[in-house]
Amino acid sequence: MKKFLKTVAVAAALTTIVAGCSKASGGNEANSDLTVVNLYSTVTNEADKITLQNVVKKFEKENPDIDIKENYPADGYEGMLRVKMAANDMPDLFDTHGWAIHRYGEYVEDLKDMDWVKDLDPALEQILKDESGKVYAYPLNQAKDGLTYNATLLEEYGIEPPTTFDEFVTALETIKKKGKGEVTPLWFAGSDKSAFGQYFDQFSTPLLITGEQNYQKELLDGTFDWSNYTFLAEKLKEMHEKKLLNEDILTAQNHQMVDLMAQNKIGFIVGGGMLGPSVEEVNPEVKLGVIPMPVIEDGDEPSWIGGERHTLAVWKDSKVKDEAKKFLEFISQPEMVKEIAEGTSLPSGLTNTESKNYYSEYYEKYADVKVEPYFDRVYLPSGMWDPMGATGQELLSGTMTPEEVSKKMEVEYKRLLEQKK
Known part of the structure; x- marks a missing residue:
């Protein structure tokens, strides 16, 4: 956590x-x-x-x-x-x-x-x-993380919740167009590197684990080719250049999130499953929804990212x-x-009772969707969360290329694996 x-x-x-x-x-x-x-x-x-x-x-x-x-x-x-x-x-x-x-x-x-x-x-x-x-x-x-979205806004704009990464980007572009500069399609509290860690961690599962071409074995035995990770950095940079992310991304802070979402100024957030009740307190007219992670590879199925x-x-x-x-x-x-x-x-975390919460209808709707464990908890050595997030900040500040992001991850991955021996 x-x-x-x-x-x-x-x-x-x-x-x-x-x-x-x-x-x-x-x-x-x-x-x-x-x-x-x-x-x-x-x-x-x-x-x-x-x-x-x-x-x-x-x-x-x-x-x-x-x-x-x-x-x-x-x-x-x-x-x-x-x-x-x-x-x-x-x-x-x-x-x-x-x-x-x-x-x-x-x-x-x-x-x-x-x-x-x-x-x-x-x-x-x-x-x-x-x-x-x-x-x-x-x-x-227990956690069931995916994408949190402004259901009120998506309904107004006629956008269906995405199931693929391409649909996700298309939804962001539609929000940018229909929001006329007043709505941030995908918002990050990027002053905290964990916001980027969340992006890389959650999207690593559909990129590297759940598709037909998965790298579970290589990640666990230390032979993973980190060029296969570059896609995520490329897409993050691309979304930034297309102005699909908040302009103040590297200075934005978490405490801003609730008010901005309550004002209908945010379309999507990676993770954010706990945001709904706080937004409802500020503005009951704004409803949030959650969806499992969109797939990246054709033929794959969406999954929740979670665990304890x-x-x-x-x-x-x-x-x-x-x-x-x-x-x-x-x-x-x-x-x-x-x-x-x-x-x-x-x-x-137990099955001995039934409970209702803000997102119950969504958890019930996607009850058959598999829960995959957090990527870093299973496939990366302890200590990788910090560089995972920090490389996102460096990428969007212009001090790293997508390829350099992957190289940095490779260096830290091998260093930390060696420490475990």
């Missing part, structure tokens, strides 16, 4: 982050009868944060002897957890943000014997469960493992699963 979720509504989240625990008072710490369980989460979106806090309050009310200390470090999360891993001093409960097995695997308690495991959504098994049956984390919700969104793993050396697991048991109850899913506007 380090994904788009990590970048949406950052300004709003930063105003609420507290250096230590999120509780307003530290009085509980003086009560020796309380068992303190430290919880670290990658949540930044304010609505998601409130949802998690409300669930914690309900748990603490039922279990007055346990104090869940929440921490929301935002962009500092990953660096903080790396330090804690090095010191073998992990939080009792922590978000694995897409790296449950490959990064945090040796630090987590096996949860396979917990009751909720029987209800784990099969779509998450390859991400949270290994061949031996070990279960690495509890899924608070937010999770909670239990540190295997925690001194309060029983209390941490008790919290997981509490939130795995159907009513809690439903509350979290609806509060975060995402599908639940």
Whole structure:
């Protein structure tokens, strides 16, 4: 997660982050009868944060002897957890943000014997469960990322949601023409390199994985020819030159996104699945939709890009493992699963309840569409997210060519693979 979720509504989240625990008072710490369980989460979106806090309050009310200390470090999360891993001093409960097995695997308690495991959504098994049956984390919700679009605007302009990359570009060109300069066809908060990382990561799946000509083997064994990646940089540059992207792309910030979409000034966003409820609060007349990723190769089928969104793993050396697991048991109850899913506007990670959220009609419409895991989490070594996003910024600033983008990715890919040996 380090994904788009990590970048949406950052300004709003930063105003609420507290250096230590999120509780307003530290009085509980003086009560020796309380068992303190430290919880670290990658949540930044304010609505998601409130949802998690409300669930914690309900748990603490039922279990007055346990104090869940929440921490929301935002962009500092990953660096903080790396330090804690090095010191073998992990939080009792922590978000694995897409790296449950490959990064945090040796630090987590096996949860396979917990009751909720029987209800784990099969779509998450390859991400949270290994061949031996070990279960690495509890899924608070799951991601189904694709393209978020202004459904009100597309209906007004007579544009059908695209299913292919060519249709996508055509839709952008139509928005540019009919919007008469007032609407940005495809908007990026490009001051944050993660916005470009999201573009490259999500479109890498239809380009390199799901088509008849796929490169799964080569990506996994280190022999991938990175010239096959150049297409994405070429298309991004081409869209920029055709003025299909926002003019302020390299300075635009995430906090602008909601207001611009609510003003009907944005057509599409890559990812952005959580945007709908925030836009609705500002302008209920604007409706958003989501679609799976358009295909690039003829004969391919659209796919969602996803897996875990937010999770909670239990540190295997925690001194309060029983209390941490008790919290997981509490939130795995159907009513809690439903509350979290609806509060975060995402599908639940368990199958023991039905929930409705802002995008439910779209998830139901595309229920048969396969969910592919995030490209970088499966096919790239840890650390590739940063150059993936940074090369997008350099490309559009004119300091890199599309070919140089691929070369840079190749260099970083090989360097990081070598580090793993």
